[in-house]
Amino acid sequence: MQTEIVIAGFGGQGVLFAGQVLAYAAMDSGKEVTWIPSYGPEMRGGTANCTVIVADEEIGSPLVRHPQAVIAMNLPSLDKYEPLVAKEGTLIINSSLIERSLQREDLKSVLIPANEIAESLGDKRLTNIVMVGALLTAVPVLPLEAIEQALEDHLPERHKKLLPLNFQALRAGADLVHKEQIGQQS
């Protein structure tokens, strides 16, 4: 079993950290995991992405052409990854910054107004964690509790006071997906 996740957005949106939180949670849950960033002559405001692979056995390639799940934090990321997501894969879309609808019909997609949610919680830096909460509800590769533990253990000391807000952000993202799933069932 192997799950490949790409998190993509602008530099400064917490894309790399969101991936690291997933990786910490996977490690602490006893899984194999790799985290690899796109690295290059990049800057704040430029594009950034990372690939996280969670698996039960030794991980081969740290990169894949068709990831099973993608978090698109902005429009350029959706444009880049919509054609690449695996068949019947999942797209978590930041609808605060992305207005267009999907071209592919086979994908499972979730629209999350992550900027608005983060701002309503009082800190727009929480956007990435809202998206992680949504991702793990749509693709339950790790329990949300594992993310909470990872945040507690690995959030930089100076941000520790933001821990309760991070938990709220995580649950807010998850709740939106739950509501959507229930809506689809009824």
Add this chain to the structure above:
Amino acid sequence: MAKELLKGNEAIAEAAIRSGLEAYFGYPITPQTELLEWLSKRMPELGRTFMQAESELAAINMVYGAACTGARVMTSSSSPGISLMMEGISYIAGTEVPVVLVDVMRAGPGLGNIAPAQSDYNQIVHGGGHGDFRPIVLAPASVQESIDLTVEAFELADRYRAIVVVLIDGSIGQMMEPAELPPMRHIDRQRPTWAVTGAKDRDRRILSSIYIDPENEEETNLRILERWKEIEANEMRYKEYYLEDAELVVVGFGTAGRVALSAVRAARAEGIPVGLLRPITVSPFPYARIKELSNLACGMLVVEMNTGQMLLDVQAAVGGKIPVEFYGRMGGVVPLPDEIHEEISRLCYEPVAPSADPRESWMDRMDLAKN
């Protein structure tokens, strides 16, 4: 010790510290800089030497000098920086002092770019400066293996008074994976009997790579070769995957090897009898094991992130007995599993003639894919 989520470059740096690294000399270059950055913080904390030199040329010569005192020393760089070190590397080999060198490869030639590549295989395995010597070259494919082989690099360097290179590419340097660091090793202040430490109350020792008399140089060349023979006999390392019943063998080191592993698994799931040999010592190279495999398999596929450098070593080992094919991506482009999977399927269903030149047919396929 518990596993931590570690970045390749930083894991190597910390593993070196825990192996008893006493002095580091280096110069920043992407995608290796985190290694130097980590040491710049940790080494002074521990009362050890960290020096950012004015250039790679200066760094390698500082390493040379420090190695002559019998201290555990290391430098690190990335491809163009390693090129600058070549003269010093040869002097270190000629003086027979132990040094660990980390090369976090990027694309070239020239300035190239900072993306991952395996373009230094020839420079490191078959080059490493002028004169007649061979470095030990360890090629890890994961963060844990990078740690383990860094620890081993220091042991091997000491044991054989040799240069040991830890050869990774930028993606392993930048990647984070769970890994376990070794315990902190006590620094051995006992200096080897050859070390120059100040000749107080003893005869002086001279360390040099100069042998004016050709007969003495010939003797030195032979001594280095004999030591190499011992290394070949004792220090060969590789990892095998699904080779028990493999009719097709993929050979790849480092990142190319682990990308190939994904492709091999996918092909196995389709019932293709394919396996993977991942050389860990690319020098000494596992010629004998590849020769053995060429008696058992009907074809080989070499995968590299260059235009076919290790390919020649595999061909030498196979000796024309079975067809050897090649697939490479380069310039900072990392191959993805589906590309290698496609090559495996092609070789399984359309066997090639042993006489075909693998590089030419690969170039033809690359052309086709473009048009």
